[in-house]
Amino acid sequence: MNDRRTPSRAVRSAILPAAAALLLGGTLGGCSGTDAPTGRAAARDAGTGGRAPEATTFTTVAAAPGDAAPASGTDGTVVHPTAPQPVLDRPGGRAVATLPVRQLGGPTWVPVVETSGEWRRILLPSRPNGSSGWISERSGGLRTARSPYEVRIDLSERRLSLLRSGRPAGNWKVAVGAPATPTPTGRTFLLAVLEPAKKTPSPLVLPLGAHSATLDSFGGGPGTVAFHGWPDTSVFGRAVSHGCVRVPKEALRELSRIPLGTLVLISG
Numbered sequence: 001m002n003d004r005r006t007p008s009r010a011v012r013s014a015i016l017p018a019a020a021a022l023l024l025g026g027t028l029g030g031c032s033g034t035d036a037p038t039g040r041a042a043a044r045d046a047g048t049g050g051r052a053p054e055a056t057t058f059t060t061v062a063a064a065p066g067d068a069a070p071a072s073g074t075d076g077t078v079v080h081p082t083a084p085q086p087v088l089d090r091p092g093g094r095a096v097a098t099l100p101v102r103q104l105g106g107p108t109w110v111p112v113v114e115t116s117g118e119w120r121r122i123l124l125p126s127r128p129n130g131s132s133g134w135i136s137e138r139s140g141g142l143r144t145a146r147s148p149y150e151v152r153i154d155l156s157e158r159r160l161s162l163l164r165s166g167r168p169a170g171n172w173k174v175a176v177g178a179p180a181t182p183t184p185t186g187r188t189f190l191l192a193v194l195e196p197a198k199k200t201p202s203p204l205v206l207p208l209g210a211h212s213a214t215l216d217s218f219g220g221g222p223g224t225v226a227f228h229g230w231p232d233t234s235v236f237g238r239a240v241s242h243g244c245v246r247v248p249k250e251a252l253r254e255l256s257r258i259p260l261g262t263l264v265l266i267s268g
Contacts, residue, residue, distance in 0.1 A: 055087060055097040055124040055133070057104065057191060057207060057224045063096040064124055064131035065089055067113065070186035071267065076146045077112040078189075078261030079120060083141035087133035091119040096133055097126070104192040104207065109145075109261030111189045125191050125209035127222065129184050147259040151190070153245060153266045155183055158237050160247060162254060170254050175235040175246035177212075183243050183266060184213045184225060190255070190262045191224075202229035204256050208264055212243040227255055 114121035162170035177183035212223035
């Protein structure tokens with residue numbers, strides 16, 4: 001996990017071309033699009049059978065508690081469920097979601113933002129933004145690692161900074177959401193690295209665990225916010241997207257190499 005190259009190779013080998021096409025939703029105008037959930041995930045999201053919804057970019061976890069410290073950093077701890085994990089509203093509380101082993105064709109990695117004994121509070125990739133929940137390390141179904149990276153985005157400066165072990169590792173002007181479709185603020189994380197199956201303005205799309213606050217959907221999907229490239233470099237330093245963060249080629253290359261689950265802090 002400390003080898004920044006390993007997650008990128010592993011994820012790309014696991015990504016199905018169709019998954020990338022679905023995320024793009026046929027366009028890259030701003031926010032990424034994703035198709036509606038189907039099958040078991042859709043049934044859980046609808047509440048059928050009283051089961052908790054899977055925590056994915058497709059679902060809404062209405063009962064999940066909000067992030068208690070949306071402007072704070074973490075120690076870099078990230079976790080991956082090796083078996084589906086119940087997500088509780090508090091330590092020892094009731095289940096509000098299930099964290100799946102995989103999503104978007106790759107492994108699920110999420111950041112730990114708080115620890116209480118055996119319990120780990122994690123961020124979820126579902127709506128509403130800032131959703132969180134608690135999982136137990138005693139379940140026997142968790143793999144723990146640590147990312148030395150942190151991504152910071154200053155929306156007012158339209159600038160993205162990459163830190164490694166607290167030290168600058170990259171700094172770029174980027175394009176952020178337009179006033180009518182702003183990039184959401186708060187803590188989120190790198191959810192996946194996708195290679196589009198068809199020609200798009202970006203060779204890679206890096207979805208985050210956040211969604212547009214003003215668009216219920218984009219391109220036929222739930223409006224997942226992502227990092228992606230853009231061929232017209234004049235957009236960098238401007239607020240012009242539908243909520244996604246458009247980044248220069250070098251930034252996209254560097255971001256695609258950091259571990260999944262890496263914390264992303266977005267401030268106004």
